[in-house]
Amino acid sequence: MAALPVSFIQVTDITRITPRTARVTFDADRIDDSVGRTPDQQVKLCFPRPGQRTPVLPEQNDDATGWYQAFLAIPESERPWMRSFTIRRRRPGTNTLEIDFVLHGDTGPAASWAGSAGPGSRLGMVGPSSLYSAPVSLTESIANSDWLLLAGDETALPAIATLLEALPERSRALAFIEVADAAERQDLGTAADATVNWLYRDGTSAGRSDKLIDAVREAEFLPGRPFAWLAGESGAVRALRRHLVDNRGLDKRSIDFSGYWRFRMTQDDAPTAEDMAEAQERLAAFQASADSRQG
Template identity: 50%
Template sequence: MAGTLRYSALHVSRTERITPLMQRVTFGGEDLADFSHVSPDQHSKLFFSRQEGRAPVVPPMPADGDVGRWYRDYLAMPEAERPWMRSYTIRSHDPVRQEIDIDFVLHGDGDHSGPASRWAAQAEPGDVVGMYGPAVSHYRTPGLRDWTLLAGDETALPAIGALIEALEPGERAIAYIEVDGPAEQQEFTTVGDAEVHWLHRGGTAAGHSTILADAVRAADFPSGEVFAWVAGESSAVRTLRRHLVNDRGIDKRAVAFTGYWRLKLTQDDAPTTDDLADQAEAMDEVQVGSAQG
């Protein structure tokens, strides 16, 4: 988050089950009147009240934009009052209707079922969540390139869909998307050149398959400069990034990567050593790239 972000109260306008495991929630409200689109894979921090039927309440962002102080104030709230905070991609924005769509992966009652997934499965018109955002999802943005590689699991699907639909005429993207099965595939409308490879786990639990990494390793990449965008389960993202940099020889600064979720941990758990190392390396490379530019 950044100090320029403002807090918005979002009201559910309608919901749609777009696949058996993906729920689209459309939000409206006066606070979206001046919504500012920042990137196709823009993300936001959503806040879900722990108290049923009540809107979430969070500390105000400090005037100087000190996100660290804001986060300490958030953590200092009594647990029973502190809303759950989760990061989500804004799938689309309709400036005329002043609405945004956010897609939620539904995890059922399994190990990865969390408050956001449970909330989305039961969301009804009029329900309220809070939002800080939007913000750019990654530390890197694509420069000149001949094509774009997109790779991720279903949690990355909303962002991948938005990126594909944002392609300009003549822009090329190749996507590898891991989902549970054929019923989870989606259609994208784009004026660009998009080649989508759907990878089916076939009942294997999310986070327990190597199908995404295997497919990217086996792929014949087109010639030319590539910008790679990788997101999903943290360890899988880390594996893919190492392959792209170490085996494919892609410049680290041409690989945008984000671990959206962790197999054995939630967003409420502290970052691991690997998580902190990934973030530090990403930030360091951005600063180096900016200095060289």
Template identity: 45%
Template sequence: MSSDIVSGQYRFFDARVLRSRRLGPTMVRITLGGEQLRAFTSGGRDQSFSLFLPHPGQHAPVLPDRTGEGWFAAWRAVDESERAVMRSYTIRAQRREPDELDVDFALHGDLGPASRWAAGAGPGDRVVLLGPVIEDNRSVGFRPPDDTDWVLLAADETALPAVGGILEWLPPHTRARVFVEVPNAADIQDLDAPAEAEITWLVRESAAPGVDGPLLAAIRAAELPAGTPYAWIAGESGAVRALRRHLVGERGFDRRLVGFSGYWRLGTSEEQLLAEKLAAATG
């Protein structure tokens, strides 16, 4: 996002935790607020942003420079035990007057830095966001063409906030087939969706996540509508790749009409994934 800051599409925002609410055994909703969020402009759907969090014992995230392209290099130069924890998240909802953002966190069993912060977050805790100031920004991935006949959404719990945002954005009479895998039955949420959307909840329970979870099997067995589809898949990287192969190779979906994103990878920690992304960004 360095060049986008220079071009004026993104900027940094200081914010504070207003409140926290558990949505289920593995999901917590953090509501952020602050005067600077008046300029934050979400494009809705699966709008992502970068969230910077403090380490335990810090009163605020350590971001030494927020100016232009230099911020990333300055952040990288700080010891990783001190510099702000950086993660990508989805805006679940945005409200005005007062300016508030809801961000849903999946609480993984290993409780990495971001999950640990979310589990203990309380009013007044300080964070920094790097997000859009224009609605039509490149951090919105869900973009079905105008001639789409129906939409397929497939996700695990980590992408559930994006699924909720997408369903609320869809026009009222959009045909949609939605498959969401969650760890426990208590993680199932009430989602606002078009009348013609069919939502299938898949409870993992003792099954392993990823390719061995119920999501891939359910879609392979599903009878899908006719017509031109647009698919959006997000969640564990291995399952996302397998689903994309199935849709393109076995179902005949146009690969250009299958949006996909690996939010996490089985057997890999948040820190390992971040290290890979940083290496790719500077390689």
């Protein structure tokens, strides 16, 4: 099994790009040349426990399974909290990365860290790696479809932004993005013929909402066959996927989906039966995609 890229990253700047979103600029100790070259690249960030300046991590080795077992062997009181994030941008020719943090105002380790971090603060970074996040092949997806459907909440906004930026001219896209209010809108660049629909929760923080689900259900789709990319709260993602398959007639292989977070639960809580079923479907979809490329 391939090695997991493991490094430490240090904050050089923090900018509040919206009232509830902080863009954190990091310099990485080391970074692979492939990082930042494709959209929707996910990494695992490791946050220090109270009293730690730098998270405790095992050394990178050539066995991803062995590394993760060594990570789990760290005493729980010292083991870093691990959370998934999307690389928003890499500055060309440097080890500098930008990652957006949604500030929920809760006590979660990521939002809490982002609210108090400053230049010099350090995190651990694991990845990017296809071992836990299959990369989205826009070229392949566009070639096998007529347009791209994007749907997600503010946690999916960094990935949606990178996907829109990567679309070529003459491609078409329809995006639905749910955020707290109009102040959370961001300027999204793209060369594609794209329509972005912003949906507002009337000022409330991220939580259970039907606005995204209802908007996609009621939308007039573009002509032709879409490829759908869905991410955000797990329950909303499952509802959207069921709608696209059952009511819009999409092939499951034409949907990339990911539940980033769970309403009233954290990533440290045990997975539900629905979470396990979703993980199995994502694994099956990843394997089917890999088999088709090899064939």
